Amino acid sequence: MFYRAQEVEKMWDTYGCYHEGVFYMYYMDDFGHREEGPNKGISLATSPNGVHWKEYGLVIPIAKDAKWLGDGTIWKSPLFDQDGQFFTQFSEWRGPDRAHGKQSMFFAASTDLIKWKRLGDEYRFSPDPRWYRNDPDMASRWDSICTMQRDGGGLYGYWTATPKTHAGIGFGQTFDGLRFEVLEPPRIEWGDIPAMNWFEIGGMNKINDKFYALMGHIDINHKDSDGITPDTVGGMYTFIADRPEGPFRPASKNFELLTWQGHLSTYYTRYFHSPDGLLINHHATNRDNITFLSPLKRAITDRAGTLRLGYWEGNEKVKGKEIKVKATQDNTVPRKARDLQIDFLNQTFDLTQGIVIEGAFEQLPNHEKKDSFAGAGFYIEEKKEAGIAILVQNRSVTEFGHLSADGSDYESRQKIDRQLDIKTRCNFRLMIRQTLSELYIDDLLVQCYSLSPEATGRIGLVFGAKGAKIEDLRVWAMNFI
Missing domain, CATH: 2.115.10.20 (Glycosyl hydrolase domain; family 43)
Structure with a gap:
């Protein structure tokens, strides 16, 4: 990266x-x-x-x-x-x-x-x-x-x-x-x-x-x-x-x-x-x-x-200019009955340069839901109307998989359990550069995940059905020349 x-x-x-x-x-x-x-x-x-x-x-x-x-x-x-x-x-x-x-x-x-x-x-x-x-x-x-x-x-x-x-x-x-x-x-x-x-x-x-x-x-x-x-x-x-x-x-x-x-x-x-x-x-x-x-x-x-x-706090040196963002639902995407909602950020990011996304998860479940997704996460578009979903079930368990842009047809590819103590609020940090990503929760690495070469720079926030939220969202461009 x-x-x-x-x-x-x-x-x-x-x-x-x-x-x-x-x-x-x-x-x-x-x-x-x-x-x-x-x-x-x-x-x-x-x-x-x-x-x-x-x-x-x-x-x-x-x-x-x-x-x-x-x-x-x-x-x-x-x-x-x-x-x-x-x-x-x-x-x-x-x-x-x-x-x-x-x-x-x-x-x-x-x-x-x-x-x-x-x-x-x-x-x-x-x-x-x-x-x-x-x-x-x-x-x-x-x-x-x-x-x-x-x-x-x-x-x-x-x-x-x-x-x-x-x-x-x-x-x-x-x-x-x-x-x-x-x-x-x-x-x-x-x-x-x-x-x-x-x-x-x-x-x-x-x-x-x-x-x-x-x-x-x-x-x-x-x-x-x-x-x-x-x-x-x-x-x-x-x-x-x-x-x-x-x-x-x-x-x-x-x-x-x-x-x-x-x-x-x-x-x-x-x-x-x-x-x-x-x-x-x-x-x-x-x-x-x-x-x-x-x-x-x-x-x-x-x-x-x-x-x-x-x-490692030394990686703060990678942060360059802050990018102001807000998240909105994309009403141009046909919506189907589903458990997942995607709110897209209002910027298309330069992933070749790289970005750092930080914020906090609020009201995460205190246990893993077996029948539905009740947490929050991220959607990284890889091609039109399809991308990678990073679904944070709770502070300990995260899944990576494919998801359609309307929130349907989720297909899990990998599930990670870091065996952490459960908290309903935790901070996150998502680093993406080119087609490589790293997710941290409370400054502990969850996973490194490779995206497809077609990743477009369009990113959304994913929510389940039970009220989990993402707060204090901030984004920086990486400062590589």
Whole structure:
């Protein structure tokens, strides 16, 4: 939403850091969407504020004999006060083709986060056969290290891997920031949650006295030969442990941290440490499969230890000129007997530039209505007399689906329950740029949703039959140039 790379075909797996007044965001180009040849390597964008980004370009090129490359994260040398070095990891696949070969990890070092020196093969990091598969195929992963401070010195490392005995991740420790001692993979205690058959780890962080892992998964049981189907689900999930080595268990609330159905619209949440607190970054993909850097978000935990994505106040810098609006019913649209009413705003918005809509829901139901819609929400026109409806059932439950402009023929596409305490009044924030949207309620992210490329800029407010209202409505244009 906030940034799209121009020098690569499709950016993927964003990760970053903050240092001395600058936000750094790295990404690779997605090899899976290149018609021929490997991806180019790892590229960089920088920002003075975490909102407005400038492309720098390629900083770590892929080796000439590698078929494709994966990326990791950034961490400081354990001796940073003496050597001033940052380290990063990337993986390279070597073999006869993209499906047959082996994946190993390599490292690079930098003192300015821009000029990176690839370290030699003596630092090459390959699967440990005691606990991890190392077969010459795509089923044996060894990629994407994220690190965390280790009590007593050094760092713990967690990475995408293929344990021999169970679906899980790689685990180890390092005292110099580069040579990792491989340890036994953490166990997963699934409880009542159906076990997943593979993971990618995006981040690990200690919050209060617990350890929070951000795990990526796509339900490949609902993929066909052409890829993702309308029933395919996936995204990022939260697992929690009492100790660094696990066992990990699915979060009891908001386990589905950032998920999707039918379209891989968001992926790969990563922790982003900033002087403004612990943030999370991720990318988003529109329905033309173009990938953008999403707005940075806060990592928020409540008293019960539930992790949620929250609005980061730094994103206020995206607001430009306020647009005066009012909502009226469009009497030119034929009305049918229906439960939903749409009051259209009196502006057609420039979604290429982007908008921010804020206000408050009043008199929302204090529970979910099973037989009818009693809340309020939004209608985003995608073509004449049809669009996307965002229906806020209550503070916790929101649905996304298709709706006709006369309020009829609603078809649900995705339902989100953030398992929040119910309130009849809550504030909202809806951000839309190009064909990507994000909805927040009381500054907690509800969902990121990709619109169709035909979105027209015509927006309405949706109401159910029981008296819910929208108050204090304000709209701003985003201030991208």
